Amino acid sequence: MSATETLVATGNKGHSHGAGSEVPLQTRSERVASYDVADFAVPHGREEEWRFTPVKLLKGLFADEPGTESVKVDVQAPAGVTVETVAADAVLAGKPQDRAAVVAWAHAEKAVAVRVPADAELTEAVHVNVAGLGGRGYSHLIVDAGRHSRATVIIDHSGAGEFGGNVEIVVGDGAELRVVSIQSGDSESIHLAQHDAKVGRDAKLNHVVVTLGGKLVRVSTNVMYAGPGGDAELLGVYFPETGQHHEHRLFVDHEATNCKSNVLYKGALAGESARSVWIGDVLIRAAAEGTDTFELNRNLVLTDGARADSVPNLEIETGEIEGAGHASATGRFDDEQLFYLQARGIPEDEARRLVVSGFFNDIIGRIGVPEVIERLHEVIEQKLARAATLSAEASAGAGQR
Template sequence: MADNIPAGSTTEGAIQVGQQAQQPADARVSAPASYDVADFPVPHGREEDWRFTPLERLRGLHDGTAEATGGLRVDVTAPEGVIVETVDRGDARLGRAGKPVDRVAAQAYSSFEKASVVTVPKDAVLTEPVRIAVHGEGGVAYGHTQIEVGAFAEAVVVIDHTGDATLAANVEYVLGDGAKLTVVSVQDWDRDAVHVAQHTALVGRDATFKSVVVTFGGDVVRLHPRVIYGGPGGEAELYGLYFTDNGQHQEHRLFIDHDTPHCRSNVAYKGALQGKDAHAVWIGDVLIRAVAEGTDTYELNRNLVLTDGARVDSVPNLEIETGEIVGAGHASATGRFDDEQLFYLMARGIPHDEARRLVVRGFFAELVQQIGMADLEERLLAKIEQELEASVS
């Protein structure tokens, strides 16, 4: 049931060993990465990177007019042995994962005053997660977070966004050789919040990075997860789920840069939409450079449209510069709610609303299970049911 998408727009492709493919869309970013906001022109909505984003609803984050007037409370709870610091912007460790790649990320890097740095020491294996609570207290804020996991260490980190804010931020994940990091980023903002962020992971040799991005709240949420490999043997798994409601704009724009041999990536994002002017955007860019022999990559996006008036833009891009790969492919599908599934369940005595909930829960179940934390999984499933209840009330 989880992958049973009814008829809609679908695109699929796969490349096997020894074959090459040319995509019409270039997976590279349109401007060079930089810490300096002046290196990026003000976007006007005609640029490829910004054509889906409602710039007028970003409240000046994109053009330099948004002054930091608001409050942002960051609380970190960590197991013994984890080093938690609040540092000034001049700390030499900041920016190690990678530079900002658009104007909002550069503005955030130029404007934050304090950064949260969480360090998991080498060889440490955490038995409890690190929890980072980010709570908006109104107004405009700029943030920066860095999570570093030392060589052969293992950790789970949960970043939970709540409250009200107009926030631009950068989040860095730095993985040492052989490290394993799982990050769950939850966007459970109040309805009027705006959140624009770049997430950059630098994956060390033979390291494993798993990201689960969950987006529910906010007026506009635009997230840009990026993966860079620091050595051969790195693995990245990027999962995401989003529930886009009346008038919300939720945009997830991924980029995986395979610039190192014998690395692997897997992407799976799923979204449900309901209500007038609900708009979800998913961009999946994968670039396999000429030096990245032995790459194995796949990306998937599925969208379930529950009501009239919702819009989805799903664009997978795959650019390959070498045929010496294990495999590469992508799939994207968007479809309406399947009445046949409802009929099947209702014919067995299940009421309509309960049958609807079961179908949507089944659609998301595979991704929710990737979280691996029972309390958080239950909370997210409850949130999905809350969204469904609102649509039928």
């Protein structure tokens, strides 16, 4: 496997990998964040934050105008959880940070708030189903976990059309919250979303993004800490196929002392023009002494014609930390693993499926809801079967030539 080139920044200067050349660096925290649509120009694709994204497909979600439909949101929650419709500014976990996010903020009619009371320990997950009906619609969801609570929230995005959404997550002091966001729209759907999380003192957030459907999906996740001792684990799985673009962007802003973050995203790609983009930004501010952070992205390219871009970035403003690191790798199957399985009588196609299933399982297995885990594994198996067919067809075509 080959690692991608990465950027490590300290203070307000960056370095390029050319000999003796220094370039000015705009830190991730200096980008515009605002509730006003006018503060964001319509992207043309040359901006740093949009240069990987096929912006030509997003004219509707960049337009400052109401949607053509109301997104259907259905919440199933155990006793004690409050579900209510509130104003969009009822909770302010983070400001919109790009044009699509601020348009969605401005044109979502109301926000749906899911509130877990303080000290509650939920034994069943909260299920939030968000469905597009074929037009262009917007959604705003708030997940608020009270202090010392324990809960899991599954957000299941499905359907068709163009979707713009914001998810705000508040983890109260001492609380433990798992939020799983699943993107499984149809083959022509477009999904743009910003997730903002505020992690309280000695609180823990487990945030999982699973993208298995949609023509163009872009999820931006931003995490900040409201007090010392916070812990954020950010996990992701994605599997674009022919003609699909799956993009995931993360920004972890360490501004409190003695906080942790661990980022692990894994992707597989199969089919002509299948594309994945992963951008991981971590900022350790001068006041964030005792920080411990690591981010890792791994990609498996299963067929010719697929492409994965992976860019981890780390900015450090203090040396008084426990640890900080990042890595990314993109490659094809491990031939030794395949040989080991085939040597034990397992056919090549089945061996490939086992390798990829194992590759994803350490993330999907952490979701903690058996029926959701089973469903996701079934979708991945279907994708692997299609990838095997593509590989067989390519091999047959090469043999004929």
